[in-house]
Amino acid sequence: MSYNPNEIEAKWQKQWDDEQAFEPSDSHEQKKKYILSMFPFPSGRLHMGHVRNYAIGDAIARYYRKQNYNVLHPIGWDAFGMPAENAAIKHGRHPKDWTYSNIDYMRGELNALGLSFSKTREFATCDPLYTRWEQEFIIKMYESKLLFRESTTVNWCESCHTVLANEQVEEGCCWRCDNPVQLKEMPGYYLDIIKYADELLNDLKILEGKWPHQVLTMQENWIGKSEGLEFEFELSEESKAKLDGRFEKYTVFTTRPDTIYGVTYSALAAEHPITKYLVENGLVESEVAQKITHIANMSERERAQSDKEGYSLGITVIHPLTGEEVPVWTANFVLASYGGGAVMAVPAHDERDYEFATKYDLPIKRVISGSEKLPYTGEGELIDSAAFTGLINQQAKAKIIGMFEEAGFGKGKINYKLRNWGVSRQRYWGAPIPFVHCKHCGLVPEKAENLPVALPDDVEITGEGNPLDNHPTWKYCDCPKCGKAAIRETDTLDTFVQSSWYQFRYATNPKKWNEIGIDKEDAAYWMGVDQYIGGIEHAILHLLYARFFTKVLRDLGYVDIDEPFERLLTQGMVTMDGAKMSKSKGNTVDPDKLIEKYGADTARLFILFAAPPQKELEWNDNAVEGAFKFIRRLFDRADKVTIDHLPNIDHEMLNKESKLARQKVYEALQKSGDVYEKTFAFNTLIAACMEALNALDRQNDEAVWSEGMYVMLNLLEPIIPHAASELSERLFKRANLSDTLKIRKEVFVQDSILYVVMIGGKKRTEIEVSPSISSEEILALAKEAGYKWLEGMCIVKEVVVPGKLVNLAVKPAT
């Protein structure tokens, strides 16, 4: 038979459409699988990374459908975001128009790949119906104090004209546009993710073995939990006077309370209120004040790259245990955003404190024994530490915290590197934050019946300022509470908010989408996502936010689960000439052209064959051709099939080649379960099928051919669905596709077994023996076969590995 991919693929895609073949059943009786590939941003065209992502997910979804699971395999569009506005600025197109026409085009591309998505559950996150429910959640979060508004120093991207969350700053630059991020003081909305830090950290244990190890450690480090002591430094009387009595004390945090007797100075951030007061009121020399202001204006990134720098503030604090006066400095390495912006400095046992003390000639006092070399940050016994001297530092830590707590001037404290999630964006193309600023009532949430707060269509997008703020009328409204004139919030939500709950939206039956955001029962049935597939670049951002949102929605009573994604597969990048495919590098391969030339099945087969999904995939045009040839060969060999069902075969009656062919076929079948359910090493399954086809080719038995094709098409259908369906229809009336195949043990029974004979650890020869033979007999035969290498040797040890090999350890005979 000849292979005409374009014709076949159009035929099957139409048939699947007509049959609505991939809609899950509404019934909750059946066992289920929820297979989800991360949804795409509608940028205009699919790229190879998408093709890979969806080929993997589709193979898994199709496999489970064959195993009689009720499968939810949805797709949608992560549709809000900056590129839509950039397109508006550049080409004068309305973001809405740009977005929805991109979606239409890309939907067609996904369709052409033969992906088995549920069509009834598709949505775009910019659909007002989606925004409506998101706004409801946001209001609920505000009411339970998880969402709050405050003015803080934020990461600001001048090129995107918007605020960025901490996670969205990569190497000091904006994650999206790569421009350097500046610090700016601004009001904004925050989600209290720190409140969930402990749970987000602890629940990583649930995901162990199910998520890539790498992602778990990245999240763990990002949360950055540390336990220590928080206490207050009281200012000396003289210093209080100098500060006009406005400050009495300040708080510091340390993870090393065991080194507290080694404190020789304290350091404040440039932004610390005391530092600011001193600078602003001329209480430090004007030259120093200037330098401090300069530091305060630097980004964290810039500060991290500069040398240690600091200035004496001319004030002192009292050491809480010794009563000694300790000088206070300001230092550029003290972060305002962590632990109160102030530290106790122990130069003997902290690298930063040591470097600083050496530079400015501050005293260094050793209090932990151990290495002679300073700074020493390891374990040891306390020295020179009053009542605690002699204790091991780990014990001392707990005792000192206990002592502080008893005395009431400090307490054990847990700190996180994780910072609260700033969700305000000063953009147009996002979900409006549904609040109103009222002169009389303050910040007021919009009434439920007025949701969604929708975006105005008539905007001017110039790239200058926030288009919603500039709109002539949109922001003027009545206060939902008192009815007087008020101003609508013009910030919109971070787009990561939309992707934090989309998994629940898909799980909700679309018939209920108008009435409800997330259906609890539907979610209980479908969630969590059994297999989630996406790029490693979301290891922290999206995956942490979605985990957080799941816990929040649970606590607000919307769902009953703790973790959204049961299993996670992170796919590798698609590269060409060793570099990531990108338009700017000009090394892209257009999926449309590939499909046009070879068909979707070839694209899918190549992508799954060329490398295991987790690894990087190097594009190779020749290998694509090879994938195409394999499918063509299947069509060619279809002529060998003469029986239209799974034949009964008397294995004993077959010749050696046919027996081997059956063995290869069933080896592939045996492998398939593991591949589709656990390892996702599709490359090895495809290789096993190629081996089976090669072995079938070397024999002539019609029944063995028929059986082989019956099994192989069944195994390959999730990977090359059009070709496999077509052949299965022509040869077996598709019976093989719905069949649950059983392993035939008899094909693995060998007439004889090949034993490798190793002598002195080296492979020397082989012997073919009957399977019923004893170890003694095998050894005897091995010695006979290997006499050549045994001459002049005596055997020290004999090892027989059943079914595999014989190893004779030898040494020269004396």
Next chain:
RNA sequence: GCCCGGAUGGUGAAAUUGGUAGACACAGGGGACUUAAAAUCCCCCGGCUAUUGCAGCUGUGCCGGUUCGAGUCCGGCUCCGGGCACCA
């Protein structure tokens, strides 16, 4: 600097988790068919030595160890990729 990965032929990769390293493919070489080309089919294909015949040595980034046996386990390095980057 710290934390994770990884390193196997010319290339992409396999290797039942301690048991014949290089399956399966791509590229390359040779041959068959053909007027010719394409397509298809067959053979060879880690390195070195030998080649009249068998064959021998060596080989999974490097050095060492455990073991009858190590790509796989242990210790110490080198290089590459990713993440974090003064978090007290």
